[in-house]
Amino acid sequence: MRISLNWLKDLVDIDLSPEDLAEQLTLAGFEVEDIEDLRTWADGVVVGKVLTCESHPNADKLRVCTVDIGEAEPSQIVCGAPNVKAGLFVPVATLGTYLPTPDLKIKKAKLRGVPSAGMICSLTELGLESEIDGIHSFDADGVAVGGDVRPLLGLDDVILDLTSTANRADALSMVGVAREVTALTGAQLKLPTTPKLDIPSGKDIKVELPDSEACPAYIATVLEGITIAPSPDWLQQRLIAAGTRPINNVVDITNYILLEWGQPLHAFDADALDALGKKQPLTLSVRLAKAGETLTTLDSQKRELQEQTLVITANDQPVALGGVMGGEDTEVKDTSTRLVLEAALFNSLVIRRSARSQGLRSEASARYERGVNESQLETACLHALQLLVDLTGAKVVAQQRADHRKSLERSIELRLDRVNHVLGKVKGKQGEPTDLTDKDILPILKSLSFDTTPTDRSETWTVTVPPHRHSDIEREIDLVEEIARLYGYDNFCETLPAKTELGSLSSQDTLARKLREAFRAVGLTELIHYSWVKPEGDEQVVVVNPLLVEFSALRTEMLTSLLNACQRNWEQGNGALNGFEVGQVFWKDGEKLKEARAIAGILGGDPAQGKWMRTANQDYAMTWFEAKGLLERVLNQLGLSVTFQSDCPDERLHPGRTAALLSQGAKLGYFGQIHPQVQQDRDLPTVYVFELNLDLLLEQLARLQTKSTLFSTYSTYPAADRDLAFFIPTDITVAEIEKVIRKAAGGRKQSLLTAIELFDEYQGEHVPDGQRSLAFRLLYQACDRTLTDEEVNPIHQKVRDALEKQFKVSLRS
Numbered sequence: 001m002r003i004s005l006n007w008l009k010d011l012v013d014i015d016l017s018p019e020d021l022a023e024q025l026t027l028a029g030f031e032v033e034d035i036e037d038l039r040t041w042a043d044g045v046v047v048g049k050v051l052t053c054e055s056h057p058n059a060d061k062l063r064v065c066t067v068d069i070g071e072a073e074p075s076q077i078v079c080g081a082p083n084v085k086a087g088l089f090v091p092v093a094t095l096g097t098y099l100p101t102p103d104l105k106i107k108k109a110k111l112r113g114v115p116s117a118g119m120i121c122s123l124t125e126l127g128l129e130s131e132i133d134g135i136h137s138f139d140a141d142g143v144a145v146g147g148d149v150r151p152l153l154g155l156d157d158v159i160l161d162l163t164s165t166a167n168r169a170d171a172l173s174m175v176g177v178a179r180e181v182t183a184l185t186g187a188q189l190k191l192p193t194t195p196k197l198d199i200p201s202g203k204d205i206k207v208e209l210p211d212s213e214a215c216p217a218y219i220a221t222v223l224e225g226i227t228i229a230p231s232p233d234w235l236q237q238r239l240i241a242a243g244t245r246p247i248n249n250v251v252d253i254t255n256y257i258l259l260e261w262g263q264p265l266h267a268f269d270a271d272a273l274d275a276l277g278k279k280q281p282l283t284l285s286v287r288l289a290k291a292g293e294t295l296t297t298l299d300s301q302k303r304e305l306q307e308q309t310l311v312i313t314a315n316d317q318p319v320a321l322g323g324v325m326g327g328e329d330t331e332v333k334d335t336s337t338r339l340v341l342e343a344a345l346f347n348s349l350v351i352r353r354s355a356r357s358q359g360l361r362s363e364a365s366a367r368y369e370r371g372v373n374e375s376q377l378e379t380a381c382l383h384a385l386q387l388l389v390d391l392t393g394a395k396v397v398a399q400q401r402a403d404h405r406k407s408l409e410r411s412i413e414l415r416l417d418r419v420n421h422v423l424g425k426v427k428g429k430q431g432e433p434t435d436l437t438d439k440d441i442l443p444i445l446k447s448l449s450f451d452t453t454p455t456d457r458s459e460t461w462t463v464t465v466p467p468h469r470h471s472d473i474e475r476e477i478d479l480v481e482e483i484a485r486l487y488g489y490d491n492f493c494e495t496l497p498a499k500t501e502l503g504s505l506s507s508q509d510t511l512a513r514k515l516r517e518a519f520r521a522v523g524l525t526e527l528i529h530y531s532w533v534k535p536e537g538d539e540q541v542v543v544v545n546p547l548l549v550e551f552s553a554l555r556t557e558m559l560t561s562l563l564n565a566c567q568r569n570w571e572q573g574n575g576a577l578n579g580f581e582v583g584q585v586f587w588k589d590g591e592k593l594k595e596a597r598a599i600a601g602i603l604g605g606d607p608a609q610g611k612w613m614r615t616a617n618q619d620y621a622m623t624w625f626e627a628k629g630l631l632e633r634v635l636n637q638l639g640l641s642v643t644f645q646s647d648c649p650d651e652r653l654h655p656g657r658t659a660a661l662l663s664q665g666a667k668l669g670y671f672g673q674i675h676p677q678v679q680q681d682r683d684l685p686t687v688y689v690f691e692l693n694l695d696l697l698l699e700q701l702a703r704l705q706t707k708s709t710l711f712s713t714y715s716t717y718p719a720a721d722r723d724l725a726f727f728i729p730t731d732i733t734v735a736e737i738e739k740v741i742r743k744a745a746g747g748r749k750q751s752l753l754t755a756i757e758l759f760d761e762y763q764g765e766h767v768p769d770g771q772r773s774l775a776f777r778l779l780y781q782a783c784d785r786t787l788t789d790e791e792v793n794p795i796h797q798k799v800r801d802a803l804e805k806q807f808k809v810s811l812r813s
Contacts, residue, residue, distance in 0.1 A: 003160040003177055004241040011178035013187045018158040024184050025162065028485050030171060034161040038241075041127040042155045044097030044106075046070065047138060047147045048120070053086045058112040067092055067120065070146015078116035083134035090135055091126065091149045093119040101127040128153065128240070154237030167472040169370035173262025176468065183447040183486060192260065194382040197389075202398020205340070206283040212404035214310060214350045215286040215322065217374070219343040219381050219401040222270060223394040226250065228334050232391065250332050250339065253387045255363075263343065263372055263380035264364035266320060270338035272330040273314045284400075285313045286322055286344070293318055296328045297360070306357040310350055312342070323351040323368040324360055339394070343381035345374055345405070348471075356545075374405055375467035408467045414452075414479050416441070416459035422480050425493040433493045436483070444486040445479070511701050512694070515599065516582065518634045524601060525579040529561040531586070541586045541593055554586035558600035558691055559650065563674070566602050567682045576605025576685050582694065597694035598669075603627040604687030624657055624673055627688035631671055635663075639704045640697075642668065643735040652678045653689070661692065663700055668692045712783075719754065719781035720792045724800065726809040727771045734758055734774070737807070741778070744802035745795055752787065752795060755779040773812070 005018060014021065022032035048067040051074055056062035063084055066074045069092050077092070084090070093099060095117055097106045102125055109116050123130035126149075130136065138152060150156040162177065170176035175191060182189040199221065207218050230236070231252040239246050242259050246252050254265040273282055289305035295318045296302045303321075305311065310322035320326040323346040332339065351368040355361050388394045419441060425433035426440075438459060445452055451464040465473045473479065484492070505513070516526060532551030535542050539556055546552030555561070558581060566577040580601035587594055604627075606620050628644070635642055640663055647660035649670050658672025669692035679686065728737070738756050745753035760775035767773050778799065780792045803809045 001162050001164070001172055001177075002241065002243045003162050003174070004238060005158040005160065006154075006156070007174055007238055007241065008178060008181065011174060011191065012181050012185075012189050014181060014185055016185065018160065021181070022160055025160070025180070027488065027490070028180065028184055029165060030168075030177075030180065031163045032160050033163055036159040036161065038127075038155045038157045038159065039150060041100055042091070042093075042121075042150050042153065045091050045093050045099075045121060045126065045149045047143055047145055047149055047152070048075075048090055048092035048118075049145050050084065050086050050088045050090060050120075053084055056112060056114060058114070062111060062114075064114055065120065067118070068145050069094060069118070070144075075117045076115060077118045077120055078111040078114055079120045079135065081120065081122065081134040083132075083137075084120060088135075089138040089140060089143050089145070091121045091138075091153075093121055093125075099125055099127075101125060123153070126153065126155065128155075129245070152233075154233075154241060157237075157241055159241055166370065169367065169471050170262065170373065170468045172367050172370065173258075174260045175376075176262055179449065179468065183444075186447065192383060194379050195386060197382060197385055197396055199385075199396050199399040202400065204281050205398060205400050206281055207400045207402045208283060208285040209402045209404060210285065210287055214288070214347050215344060216347070216405045217345040217377060217401070217403045218284070218286060219377065219399065220284050221341045221343075221381070221385060221396060222398040223339045223341065223385075223388055224270075224337065224397050225393055225395045226337050226339055226388075227393050228332070228336055229392070235391070248332070248334070249391045250336075250388065253384055253391065254341075256387070257380050257384045258363060258367070261373075261376055261380040261383065262367055263376055264323065264367055265380070265384055266326050266342040266364075267332050268319065268326070268330045268340040268342065269332055269336045270340045271336070273319065273340055276314050276317050276319060276329065283315050284340070284342075285316065286346075287311065287313060289318065295319075295321065297321060297325045298328055298331055299325070300328060303358055303360075308353045309357050310346065310354040321354065321358065321360070322346055324355050324358070324365045325362050339388075341381070341384060341388070343377055343384070345372065345377060371471035373468040374408060374470070408470050410465040410470060410473070412463050412465065412473070412476055412479060413455065414441075414461050414463050414476055415457075418476060419480050419483060422477070423484055423492065424495060426487065427491050427493055433495070436487070440487065441483050444483050447486065448482060450479075450482075507702060507705070508698055511698050511705070512582070514638065515634075515697070515701070518637050519580045519599075519601065521637075522630050522634055523578060524603075524630075525577075527562070527565060527579040527581040529558075529565070529581060529583070531555055531584060533560065539587045541588055556585055556587045557650075558583060558585065558598055559652065559689055562600060562602040562689060563652075563678075563682065563684075566604070566687060567684060570684055576687060578603050578605065598691055599694045599697070600689065600691040601631075602687055602689050603630060604685055621686040622688070624688065627673075628671060631690055638701055640700060644671070645733070645735075648672065651675070661690075664703075666696060666700070668697055668700075715781050715783045717782060717784075717786045719779045720787050720789075722778045722780070722792065722796045723775060724778065724803070725760075725773065725775040725812040726803065727768060727773055727812070728807055728809050729770055730763075730772050732807055737774070737776075737803070740802050740806050741776070741799050744799045745778075752780045752782055752791070753778060753799075754781045 018035050022035055026032050046069050048069040050065050050067055052066045054064045056064050056078065061080055063079050065077050065079050065084060067077050068074050093106045095106055095108060106119050120135050122134060123136045164171035178189060181187065202222055205220055205222055207220050209215050209218055228248050228250060231246055231249045235252055235256060236246040239252055239255055244255050250267050254267055258264050288307060289309040289311045291307060293305040294302055295305060305318065311318040312320040312322050319330045346368045348369050348371050351365055355365040385396055416438060420435045426436055428434040442452055445463060449466040452461040454461055463479055520526065530551065531554055533553055533555045534550055535553035540553040542553045562581065569575065569577040580599060582599050584595055585598050604622055642661045642663045644659035645662055647670060648655045648658040652675050654673040654675050658670060660670050661668040669690060671690040672688065674687050674689065741756055742753065745751045757777045758774060759777055762773040780787055780795065800811060
């Protein structure tokens with residue numbers, strides 16, 4: 001909010017420099033982002049009187065003027081403005097003056113051969129907005145030739161660009177900021193006086209509030225005899241200083257009250273309301289919009305009203321968006337003579353939803369959303385009515401109101417020991433650490449308009465919250481924050497904890513980092529995607545108020561985002577994407593919402609880095625076993641052995657080339673090839689994906705960490721190898737076969753069998769239907785001797801017998 005220092009000084013007696021005031025406000029939590037000194041805009045510009053105005057001898061569009069600027073001799077100034085003439089009182093930039101807006105320093109010059117010593121200025125050249133094409137002229141009354149023009153134009157002011165936190169609704173008004181400055185400086189607060197008006201209760205207008213929660217109070221005042229005209233200079237200058245464009249006296253008054261008191265008002269054309277109402281008496285009401293209703297607002301936009309849009313109605317016909325913006329059909333026009341002034345309170349949540357439903361935010365809605373001071377409603381309304389009477393010649397003829405406000409009284413217990421426990425030590429007079437006392441905190445609370453009453457307990461008070469702080473002071477901790485703000489954060493001791501420790505990662509985080517490093521080590525890039533996706537299934541968790549419809553649900557799996565990323569890379573000519581992602585997945589289990597961590601990846605393309613070793617036309621894609629080997633390499637590096645079991649949990653995966661990963665009897669996730677139809681639809685190469693339950697994976701890795709690892713010496717003796725070849729049904733997996741072989745050979749720990757290698761598979765001619773030919777090489781080795789046939793053959797025979805018994809295989813060797 002733009003704070004005019006001149007306006008602020010009318011409300012509170014202060015004698016601080018703008019810089020000092022800005023520093024105090026910033027330290028108290030009201031950040032001053034900029035200080036705009038308007039006094040520099042027209043430093044050296046004085047009031048001059050045009051004595052003569054003659055045509056330029058060498059230029060048709062120029063005039064040669066003699067101007068009295070209060071010096072011994074008049075100045076000759078060449079001017080090109082079409083509206084310059086003798087007798088005008090004008091702003092004159094004297095020699096040596098610098099004008100920031102046109103970036104011009106005034107010097108003696110010759111224009112088309114005629115000397116000129118100064119410049120007659122327009123408002124635009126002085127940094128102000130103007131609709132006049134030409135120089136500015138002052139009224140003759142009260143103008144002194146040679147005097148400073150800055151007080152006449154409102155340029156004797158300094159503007160503080162102040163930003164407040166969302167909880168401080170009171171800071172969106174001059175009165176609210178003045179109260180804060182009073183607390184900071186101890187200066188005297190001078191609130192505007194509002195005389196009481198004797199207003200009759202008219203029968204020609206009624207106010208109804210069917211939803212008192214949405215609109216607790218509404219005051220409608222009828223005024224007649226209005227004369228629409230420009231506002232006086234003082235009012236326009238204050239609005240301009242606050243960043244608001246003056247329009248006419250009625251609209252300017254409502255904007256003035258908004259800025260001064262923080263209470264939005266709205267003026268309706270009473271005749272337009274009567275015409276829309278079509279019957280007497282006129283009934284103003286506040287309700288939520290009905291489906292299909294429309295309203296053209298003041299910005300000339302025809303708006304389709306939503307069921308959560310709050311509207312003001314005249315005889316049940318929408319005429320304004322409640323608390324947001326008025327309607328175009330009932331706006332105040334230059335010909336308006338009768339008005340209905342609205343002063344109302346609206347629920348913050350209702351206004352927030354209403355404004356969002358229309359994608360519209362205004363100065364009024366910004367204040368209602370934060371919460372206006374309910375106790376100031378009548379005061380702000382009376383102040384506006386008094387200004388309308390004084391500045392427009394209006395006569396107040398009737399007023400109706402509906403009031404369902406609840407009591408704003410709130411009392412909070414404050415304990416001194418709690419204050420010191422939260423805030424810690426403060427600096428004493430000599431800089432020594434000390435505690436806050438009642439002599440420190442009670443004056444602070446009093447300066448903020450909090451009333452304190454001692455309780456029966458020692459150093460404990462009942463604090464009564466003033467109405468203008470009702471929206472943000474709710475608990476004891478809020479009072480503690482106020483004490484810290486006003487006492488000064490720089491007055492607290494800088495105390496380090498008594499005992500400090502080095503930071504460290506948890507065991508889960510350490511394992512997660514190792515897992516990431518392992519995937520990066522095999523050439524995968526770590527990816528990050530949004531957890532937000534399109535709503536497509538009943539199991540998804542859908543948010544109530546999403547930023548975008550396309551991102552209104554939480555993902556239940558990570559495959560979709562990986563495929564999208566891979567497709568985009570492929571289409572951009574970057575090749576197949578090889579990457580992994582760690583993230584969360586979410587789903588609904590009945591009425592419960594659940595969340596789990598997962599790690600997923602995508603593999604594909606040509607694993608080779610160059611093509612020089614192949615012919616130019618040779619196309620190569622990663623095989624299922626190469627992709628599976630990469631995944632196994634990562635898990636084996638972490639000490640986790642897995643087995644693969646045929647399974648296809650997703651229809652987007654190839655049913656014959658997808659497997660579940662099993663470890664220690666638990667299902668970690670799945671690995672498989674993308675279904676050919678999906679591959680064709682997305683125009684992708686052959687790619688493989690995996691998704692694992694990260695929590696379960698880390699749990700198993702953590703279990704392995706607790707086991708001690710024993711070193712086994714390497715054997716220096718040669719190994720004996722034996723081959724096994726046999727026919728076996730295709731539905732029996734290699735993992736099952738290896739398990740039987742290892743068990744028959746004596747297990748992992750004490751067996752002489754050190755390695756099992758599948759080196760051949762064949763299906764086709766001479767192989768029975770439904771079977772395949774597998775060939776294994778088994779290595780037997782001891783650490784202390786060279787094995788003999790007499791030692792190896794019995795073990796190998798046990799393996800052959802176990803295979804024949806378990807699987808009915810037909811051994812060929």
